[in-house]
Amino acid sequence: MAGIGKSFSGVRALQGVDFTVAGGEVHALLGANGAGKSTLMKILSGAYETDEGEIRINGERLDIRSPSDAKRAGIHCVYQEVDTSLIAHLSVAENIMLDRLASPKGSAWLRWGNLHREAGEALARVGSRIPTRKRADELTLAEKQIVLLARLLVEEAKFVILDEPTAPLSLEEAERLFGIMNGLKKAGIGIVFISHRLPEVTRVSDRITVMRDGRVVLSEPAAGMQAGDIVRAMLGRSFEEEFPKTDAPIGDTLLEVKGLTAGHRVKGVDLTVREGEVVAVVGLVGAGKTELSRLLFGADPADQGEVALEGRKVASAAPADAVRSGIVLVPEERRKEGIFVGSSVLHNLSLPILKSLARFSFISGPGERRHAEDMIGRLGIKTPSPGQLTGFLSGGNQQKVAIGKWMSTDAKVFLFDEPTKGVDVGAKRDIFRIIGELARQGKGIVYLTCEFAEALGLADRILVMCDGRIVKQFARGEATQEDLLLYASAGREDLK
Missing domain, CATH: 3.40.50.300 (P-loop containing nucleotide triphosphate hydrolases)
Structure with a gap:
């Protein structure tokens, strides 16, 4: 993404933003409320159109005007609220193969045995054995997230935006997710990782970009980067300055x-x-x-x-x-x-x-x-x-x-x-x-x-x-x- 600019009602939300992701890389995108990271990702995923700048994959310019355009280019997004991306009354297999079922070309003659087999193979690639005939509304939050990640493999995603993926997860579930992310990396998929948990950001990311006030203020390799440096870039001041303890008299x-x-x-x-x-x-x-x-x-x-x-x-x-x-x-x-x-x-x-x-x-x-x-x-x-x-x-x-x-x-x-x-x-x-x-x-x-x-x-x-x-x-x-x-x-x- 090069020189991306976006305004809403005359207010500049993004100003000349450059952002690059390589295949097989976890690139963390961080920023406080209003920093512009959500707007940037909505442009990348097709929810918004950019006013300025361009998006390229392997040097080829893309014209992304809708989420379907982004998907055709291999750009997918997994949101924090995973329920919004699943159909509760459908099975795990149907949710994984949803795009094929929804396609006019793919739904004329369905072989359900093959559909469940392919869904099972996708789940196995992300290290899961969730029953493919189980309904989506019977899954835990972590299992729903795994189903969405398996869907990405079926749809042959090239780049994935993970928006706060660990927010609803326990420590053990987050560890499993990191293992899955490592598998996606090995498959050559580029990952944009959005998280507010700085310890996990520095641990799993290859590169970290910080935005503030619609601009990129820091973009460096993650190795050796300290949480304090990231917070200072996000806020323009240190964590201690930003979170002082308020003294209050304690009564009865x-x-x-x-x-x-x-x-x-x-x-x-x-x-x-x-x-x-x-x-x-x-x-x-x-x-x-x-x-x-x-x-x-x-x-x-x-x-x-x-x-x-x-x-x-x-x-x-x-x-x-x-x-x-x-x-x-x-x-x-x-x-x-x-x-x-x-x-x-x-x-x-x-x-x-x-x-x-x-x-x-x-x-x-x-x-x-x-x-x-x-x-x-x-x-x-x-x-x-x-x-x-x-x-x-x-x-x-x-x-x-x-x-x-x-x-x-x-x-x-x-x-x-x-x-x-x-x-x-x-x-x-x-x-x-x-x-x-x-x-x-x-x-x-x-x-x-x-x-x-x-x-x-x-x-x-x-x-x-x-x-x-x-x-x-x-x-x-x-x-x-x-x-x-x-x-x-x-x-x-x-x-x-």
Whole structure:
């Protein structure tokens, strides 16, 4: 890609961008929200047309005006939301061979035995034995991703864009994905790797390009490149400057949980949170963090245990009960559970406080708009207008909306479940700033995450969760990432 330029409504999104990928290479593309990496990849994959510049493969200029043009050139994209690329009620084999089934030439005479055999061979090439007759909606997220990668082999892809492929995966699943990526490299396929997890970027990439403000600011071989150098290029400043710990006075106990239990996923959890305190609950995928957040929010019923807020027992039979009591949740699956993607930013932000915006059962339009504009400014939500559909915002800005809708309520305890999942470091800065603001207001924060570095930087106290139990507690400054991983992966010890 040479000299790529793109503008939207007169605003320059890309300015003279050069980007090169070789066959058999993993080229990481990084950048904060608004840096231009998504726009660049949408041009490469045919979702947008470029205003300036050109795209060439092996010296031959391409005219890419649609996703089908990109596919014909061998350019494919695997998005983070893998469900959008699969048809749930079709089998694994049908999803892998989807292009052939959809082709007028290929669907006249189908030999189903051959179709399943070819799909099985493609799966074997990526090291998987998923049954080809299994329905797509029966697969795990990791298995769905494998099906999409097998489809790439069938379609003879030359270049693949992997957009945040490890965001929904456990550590073990991510390791398997890296093995598959290595196989794609050996097959001569060029990979554009987009990820916000810098350790894995430096580990698996051959080359790293960083964009900022619509331009390339760094493009170097990955060997020897340090995470601090990448962050400084992405933000124009160091990680430490960008994520300072906000000091907040810690007051009386707000939330007290005793013996909270639900099946095999949450087993006798005790925890307390005080006014102005950030308590991180860390653990690996499957430790029970999300299940704990749902119990505290009343989304799932508890088998036993008690939850008290300011000394009063909370009976959360449903999320509405928790909200009335003063407990709110920013869930991990923001698009499914945290926001209405088909509604505007304005309506998402006002939803929990409609009563306060209404007079005689009618919503005040000007009042609702003033509230949305104030919240957009406070949280730094990047949107063309309050009327923009929330589903069209970037992941980081969607997350700010999911948080912002609770900011004007009477909530006393905020539960954050993996709030930086799939979010770049620029948006992380804003989310950490918002959490610091809430802590200064005397709110209690429960921050559930598998990102140990974030917990170490943000939390006043860290609880380590393993196999449904809290197995260790650390005060601020007591633990390292290695300590947290030790207890999260196997260790069990009484709280001290």
